[in-house]
Amino acid sequence: MDHVLQLVYLLAAVSFMVGLKMLSRPDSARRGNAIAAIGMTLAIFATIFLFRGQDGSHLGNLPYIFIALVVGSAIGYLMAKRVQMTAMPQMVSFFNGMGGACAAMISLIEYGHLSHAAESGDAALFQTKIPIILAGLVIGAVSFSGSMVAYGKLEGKLKDLSVRGQQFVNMSFLLGILLLSVLFALGSLDGVWFYLILGLSLVYGLLFVFPIGGADMPVVISLLNSFTGVAAACGGFLYDNYVMLIGGILVGSAGTILTVAMCKAMNRSLTNVLVGNFGGGGASGVGSAGVEGTTKEISLSDAAVLMKYAKKVVIVPGYGLAVAQAQHVCHEIETLLEDEGVEVKYAIHPVAGRMPGHMNVLLAESNVSYDKLVEMEDINPEFKSTDVVLVVGANDVVNPAAKTDPSSPIFGMPILDVEDSRNIIVLKRSMKAGYAGIENALFYEPQTFMLFGDAKDSLTRLVSEIKSN
Amino acid sequence: MGILEFIHQHIEMIYLIILMVFVGIELISHVPSVLHTPLMSGANAIHGVVIIGAIIVMGQAEGALALILGFIAVVLGTLNVVGGFVVTDRMLEMFKKKK
Structure with a gap:
């Protein structure tokens, strides 16, 4: 390969590492993303113009390659620019699926080349490459179909679905794919089995994600993200291409750590998320025992007065805020109250919303200052001195059952200790249970008041109440 | 042609993979x-x-x-x-x- 090409690949690989490092600090994150993007662009154009095949010839089909690049860039750019901030998680999942599909297709095409080579007698080459091709195919395909299901679920187009004995079915699929792949790599299966393995992998991706509940989707997306990383690294093996290998493995390992960190925030193991069926159909009704009593509703004007004359208000945002697109009006309430001399903070639970950091992104969009967003460990001791907690569309992250009821599916998950505060106002659409499908004893506490309705609607009316009072 | 042969052929890449796994963990762990x-x-x-x-x-x-x-x-x-x-x-x- 060309020396210049190698140099560019080296630069690109370094840009990925530096970029990821910078992405992990708030003040440098944006530049980090840009650096990685520049590295990627360089690597892409260097490949197009400088790459030489084994026979020393440059790449052909350049006009078509450019058309494909332009088409992909235009669609990707428009989608990324137009997507609502609330739909960010599913957008990431979608793009992840595209990467997985790309990896699977590379394997598909390379297999075509290989079987040609094998027919003309080059069996040794077949033997060396086929395990890598299979790995890229299976992992890429699972990542693709899994990501598409995750995307569909978060978009609300697909429902949770699990059949009896699903875990057994999934296990059989996985073992079947592994077994067939090994047999195929050993050369004891016909060519048609290759496509069968592809089909099975696609189905496995569906089966894998379908039973997992909405609340666990971020974990799944993060996991599939690292899958795609590994699939990309397979491409690196295939072409002896170090930049693909480095980029893929970096994402594979970083993604796995991120997945584990997310599970930790929910105090659950990864196996528990994948097998536990938490939040799926099976969990409904569990833990509802022992929650009795009546809830109290609060009128808008009472709620407004309560907040306006408080010293300290803490807002707890949840997925309901994202669904209702209520982040801007939430910020409006915050500034109104601050003008009245009230201290306002946001309590951010690590898994509030559909992705870790989901709430931060949303609130940052509506210009909420960064230092008002307080993480769980730091805000929890403060609830004792808080006059009013405003819960906006959050449920499981403020459910005291996580601390008190060992039979609850969320038992052991760290929660925001909102019940320590003097008054709690809960904005909620209905008395329906949260994503974990369990009752929340918080709503029956003596200091809790319910304000039913769409979060954005309720907040807007609260704003005008605060203004007029 | 066995696993040993495969490892021998790709030894540099395998070193690289192991290194990158640790780099990835290190990069992400304090976020x-x-x-x-x-x-x-x-x-x-x-x-x-x-x-x-x-x-x-x-x-x-x-x-x-x-x-x-x-x-x-x-x-x-x-x-x-x-x-x-x-x-x-x-x-x-x-x-x-x-x-």
């Missing part, structure tokens, strides 16, 4: 949870590097079928790269320092 989503999204864009494989495949394609499949692969890979970086940038744009 504030605020940045989890952008980081996941940024990492998502970086694995779009798979597009290089798609470009090579397409550039070497002979015959219509391989060309068409390669074309689709490049489009999908570009979606991953461009969409990934742009979405991440949009998320991070909001983290700009205020007053």
Whole structure:
């Protein structure tokens, strides 16, 4: 390969590492993303113009390659620019699926080349490459179909679905794919089995994600993200291409750590998320025992007065805020109250919303200052001195059952200790249970008041109440 | 031709993989949870590097079928790269320092 090409690949690989490092600090994150993007662009154009095949010839089909690049860039750019901030998680999942599909297709095409080579007698080459091709195919395909299901679920187009004995079915699929792949790599299966393995992998991706509940989707997306990383690294093996290998493995390992960190925030193991069926159909009704009593509703004007004359208000945002697109009006309430001399903070639970950091992104969009967003460990001791907690569309992250009821599916998950505060106002659409499908004893506490309705609607009316009072 | 032979042929890459696993863990381990989503999204864009494989495949394609499949692969890979970086940038744009 060309020396210049190698140099560019080296630069690109370094840009990925530096970029990821910078992405992990708030003040440098944006530049980090840009650096990685520049590295990627360089690597892409260097490949197009400088790459030489084994026979020393440059790449052909350049006009078509450019058309494909332009088409992909235009669609990707428009989608990324137009997507609502609330739909960010599913957008990431979608793009992840595209990467997985790309990896699977590379394997598909390379297999075509290989079987040609094998027919003309080059069996040794077949033997060396086929395990890598299979790995890229299976992992890429699972990542693709899994990501598409995750995307569909978060978009609300697909429902949770699990059949009896699903875990057994999934296990059989996985073992079947592994077994067939090994047999195929050993050369004891016909060519048609290759496509069968592809089909099975696609189905496995569906089966894998379908039973997992909405609340666990971020974990799944993060996991599939690292899958795609590994699939990309397979491409690196295939072409002896170090930049693909480095980029893929970096994402594979970083993604796995991120997945584990997310599970930790929910105090659950990864196996528990994948097998536990938490939040799926099976969990409904569990833990509802022992929650009795009546809830109290609060009128808008009472709620407004309560907040306006408080010293300290803490807002707890949840997925309901994202669904209702209520982040801007939430910020409006915050500034109104601050003008009245009230201290306002946001309590951010690590898994509030559909992705870790989901709430931060949303609130940052509506210009909420960064230092008002307080993480769980730091805000929890403060609830004792808080006059009013405003819960906006959050449920499981403020459910005291996580601390008190060992039979609850969320038992052991760290929660925001909102019940320590003097008054709690809960904005909620209905008395329906949260994503974990369990009752929340918080709503029956003596200091809790319910304000039913769409979060954005309720907040807007609260704003005008605060203004007029 | 066994596993040993495979390891022998790819020994440098295997060293590299092990190193990169540790680098990846190290890079990610001290991230504030605020940045989890952008980081996941940024990492998502970086694995779009798979597009290089798609470009090579397409550039070497002979015959219509391989060309068409390669074309689709490049489009999908570009979606991953461009969409990934742009979405991440949009998320991070909001983290700009205020007053």
